[in-house]
Amino acid sequence: MADVATLLSSTANPATVAPRPTAPTLPVSPALAPVLPDGLRRGSTVAVSGSVSLLLALLATASDEGAWCALVGMPPISAEAAQDVGIELSRLPMVPHPGENWVVVVGALIDAVDVVVARVPARLADGDIRRLAARVRSRGAVFMPFLTGRAHWPHADVRIAAEGGSWSGIGLGYGRLRQRQITVSANGRGSAARPRSTALWLPTASGGIEPYLSQPLAAVV
Amino acid sequence: MSTATPPRMATVWCPDWPVTAARMTSGAPGDAPVAVFTANHVVACSAVARSVGVRRGMRRREAQYRCPDLVVLPRDETAEARCFEPVITAVESVVPAVEVTRPGLAAAGVRGPIRRFEGESGLIDALWRAVGWLTEDACQIGIADGSFAAEQAARLGRIVPAGESADFLANFPVSTLSAFGHAELVDLLQRLGIHTLGGFAALPAKDVSMRFGPAGAWAHRQAGGRDDRPIVVREPPPECTITVELDTPVDRVDVVAFSARSAAERFISGLAARGLSCACFELEAFTDNGEQLTRRWRHPGVLTAPDVVDRIRWQLEGWLHGMAARGGGGTDPDPGDRPTAGITRLRFVPVETVPTGAHQQSLWGGAGEAGERAHRALARVQTMLGLGSVVVPAIEGGRSPLDRTQLVPWGEERVSVREPARPWPGRLPSPAPSVLIDPPRPAKVLDEGGQPVRVSDRGAVVRPPRCFGVGNEAPVAVTSWAGPWPVDERWWDPATASRVVRLQLVDVRGRAYLVVGDMSAPAAPTWHLEGVYD
Numbered sequence: 112m113a114d115v116a117t118l119l120s121s122t123a124n125p126a127t128v129a130p131r132p133t134a135p136t137l138p139v140s141p142a143l144a145p146v147l148p149d150g151l152r153r154g155s156t157v158a159v160s161g162s163v164s165l166l167l168a169l170l171a172t173a174s175d176e177g178a179w180c181a182l183v184g185m186p187p188i189s190a191e192a193a194q195d196v197g198i199e200l201s202r203l204p205m206v207p208h209p210g211e212n213w214v215v216v217v218g219a220l221i222d223a224v225d226v227v228v229a230r231v232p233a234r235l236a237d238g239d240i241r242r243l244a245a246r247v248r249s250r251g252a253v254f255m256p257f258l259t260g261r262a263h264w265p266h267a268d269v270r271i272a273a274e275g276g277s278w279s280g281i282g283l284g285y286g287r288l289r290q291r292q293i294t295v296s297a298n299g300r301g302s303a304a305r306p307r308s309t310a311l312w313l314p315t316a317s318g319g320i321e322p323y324l325s326q327p328l329a330a331v332v
Numbered sequence: 333m334s335t336a337t338p339p340r341m342a343t344v345w346c347p348d349w350p351v352t353a354a355r356m357t358s359g360a361p362g363d364a365p366v367a368v369f370t371a372n373h374v375v376a377c378s379a380v381a382r383s384v385g386v387r388r389g390m391r392r393r394e395a396q397y398r399c400p401d402l403v404v405l406p407r408d409e410t411a412e413a414r415c416f417e418p419v420i421t422a423v424e425s426v427v428p429a430v431e432v433t434r435p436g437l438a439a440a441g442v443r444g445p446i447r448r449f450e451g452e453s454g455l456i457d458a459l460w461r462a463v464g465w466l467t468e469d470a471c472q473i474g475i476a477d478g479s480f481a482a483e484q485a486a487r488l489g490r491i492v493p494a495g496e497s498a499d500f501l502a503n504f505p506v507s508t509l510s511a512f513g514h515a516e517l518v519d520l521l522q523r524l525g526i527h528t529l530g531g532f533a534a535l536p537a538k539d540v541s542m543r544f545g546p547a548g549a550w551a552h553r554q555a556g557g558r559d560d561r562p563i564v565v566r567e568p569p570p571e572c573t574i575t576v577e578l579d580t581p582v583d584r585v586d587v588v589a590f591s592a593r594s595a596a597e598r599f600i601s602g603l604a605a606r607g608l609s610c611a612c613f614e615l616e617a618f619t620d621n622g623e624q625l626t627r628r629w630r631h632p633g634v635l636t637a638p639d640v641v642d643r644i645r646w647q648l649e650g651w652l653h654g655m656a657a658r659g660g661g662g663t664d665p666d667p668g669d670r671p672t673a674g675i676t677r678l679r680f681v682p683v684e685t686v687p688t689g690a691h692q693q694s695l696w697g698g699a700g701e702a703g704e705r706a707h708r709a710l711a712r713v714q715t716m717l718g719l720g721s722v723v724v725p726a727i728e729g730g731r732s733p734l735d736r737t738q739l740v741p742w743g744e745e746r747v748s749v750r751e752p753a754r755p756w757p758g759r760l761p762s763p764a765p766s767v768l769i770d771p772p773r774p775a776k777v778l779d780e781g782g783q784p785v786r787v788s789d790r791g792a793v794v795r796p797p798r799c800f801g802v803g804n805e806a807p808v809a810v811t812s813w814a815g816p817w818p819v820d821e822r823w824w825d826p827a828t829a830s831r832v833v834r835l836q837l838v839d840v841r842g843r844a845y846l847v848v849g850d851m852s853a854p855a856a857p858t859w860h861l862e863g864v865y866d
Binding site for chain 2: 216
């Protein structure tokens with residue numbers, strides 16, 4: 112009994128659990144493998160721009176396998192779109208309006224959840240950016256700044272951007288939005304230095320993500 | 333092993349307490365039929381409403397059909413706790429050490445007070461004089477052995493003589509146990525052909541324990557009128573008492589509750605480390621000026637950390653806001669009961685603990701540990717930014733994308749208003765717009781003449797959309813579009829009726845939008861941007 116009690120007390124305190132030396136990665140959807148062959152490396156910063164659907168798709172596989180993902184300062188996200196792409200909604204807490212506590216909130220969540228997504232405010236002190244980047248590295252979380260407008264994040268390990276996008280299924284007064292073909296490109300530092308890009312269906316007709324093949328997935332009207 | 337006789341208990345039960353509380357707060361007249369609803373289903377109803385056929389679990393539409401002048405009130409659990417506070421105080425003036433099972437139900441041991449009141453019927457008289465007027469004469473009191481039997485006795489308003497609880501309970505249906513968290517067990521027993529508590533109690537205790545585990549054995553003891561706690565009630569070690577000091581006096585219930593959350597977890601995990609679960613605890617609250625309020629809270633099963641936090645909320649809600657909230661219609665504006673300063677200290681004292689059975693936290697941490705860590709951080713963020721600043725999305729029923737996403741404040745239980753699994757004809761098929769615009773923003777949807785696009789009564793666009801812009805942006809060309817899809821909702825209720833059409837638009841930059849047009853004025857339609865397929 113005494114052994115079990117010791118075991119319990121040692122596992123119950125998260126502060127004593129140090130981040131493992133070889134940072135494991137969080138999985139991403141196979142369709143994103145051409146741009147992120149290693150998945151999302153813990154302790155890295157992955158800047159995302161261009162599409163909220165892309166952002167949700169990046170979280171989907173990890174969330175489905177039990178990871179906690181938090182969204183800070185993001186516009187209202189459709190629960191349906193998130194669920195259709197494969198995110199577990201009960202593990203997707205959101206802080207829609209952090210206000211001037213943006214840095215504190217993001218910092219607190221980096222300590223506690225697996226992936227923190229945050230829309231970067233237009234003005235942010237360089238010191239705060241450096242401190243957050245250091246915290247991400249030491250805590251083993253994945254930080255995803257979502258860049259809109261003129262916001263930038265100078266310390267990103269990987270930058271992922273969605274470009275273009277052409278919708279199929281919709282015409283001039285007939286059909287409906289079915290699926291979108293989109294190009295996703297990634298570049299960054301270290302092992303991610305070589306630019307990569309891939310074409311995807313995002314979202315597909317069922318709201319998911321698929322690699323773009325020469326044939327469209329669903330019959331196009 | 334001694335089969336100790338369970339303690340004699342007196343139980344004060346206020347039937348339909350949610351109704352009484354809702355009536356007190358809303359000021360509805362006493363003789364009107366009232367029903368309290370959660371998620372469109374009846375939770376409780378008044379006796380008048382019941383006499384015309386309104387039942388628990390019934391949908392609102394059906395309840396109103398049976399009783400057209402039914403007063404419909406939403407359930408408010410904090411109000412229930414608040415209104416019950418004076419009742420507890422009144423019971424305490426007669427018997428010491430009152431245990432509150434939930435708002436509307438309180439129990440107390442009677443061994444001491446009996447001598448003072450010359451027998452059990454004298455005690456009931458005294459309790460009735462203290463409590464009756466507070467509960468609009470709608471309370472019932474019973475005495476029996478053990479709190480389970482005493483609650484059933486109170487429902488019948490009876491005194492069950494000492495030692496006869498087993499016979500008293502024998503004819504109750506097994507479904508009596510479902511209110512105590514044994515719903516699955518009840519279902520199984522009924523399918524096994526055991527319909528009364530007496531039949532269940534007649535089964536050998538050893539077999540019940542082997543087949544149904546500790547929870548089943550517990551229910552078995554309750555059914556047999558034996559002690560409703562496991563036989564060995566351990567004396568909780570004094571070091572399990574937890575005290576929370578608040579740096580600055582706090583007079584907001586939600587702030588206290590969030591500050592106490594981690595302490596509540598320590599309280600429960602501290603007991604768990606000794607192999608104990610808590611069934612009853614005492615919560616002591618102290619203010620800056622030295623006032624003190626102590627309540628004893630009993631749980632039908634074992635308490636978890638969120639349960640403890642709920643009870644903190646209930647107790648403080650009643651104390652801090654009690655009389656103030658009753659306000660104008662208040663029967664007894666007694667400000668003397670309210671504290672004069674904020675809360676500075678809370679103390680959890682375990683009163684009754686039971687050996688942990690199936691209620692163990694996961695041994696190896698694992699997924700549970702990551703969740704616990706996330707929970708703590710989010711609670712901290714919510715404390716910093718205020719209640720409702722952290723939300724969790726959930727899918728809700730409805731036709732518009734905005735309706736289909738519900739944001740539930742962190743830590744609150746989700747209440748689904750509209751069933752998401754229903755077909756909801758008229759909603760748009762997948763994919764859903766990933767970004768919602770809440771509230772929808774005014775948009776310009778213009779035809780080739782530069783006029784807002786109009787939709788005819790037959791549901792077709794008069795001239796197709798050519799340009800689209802949001803707010804003050806310059807409109808850009810539309811390359812493709814689809815719709816309009818009309819939705820005519822709630823036409824039977826002028827207050828909430830909405831008649832709209834939806835269009836999907838793709839502009840020259842390849843971005844797709846969902847716009848909604850108000851059809852109440854087809855000649856001068858107004859368009860709003862509702863979602864972006866970003």
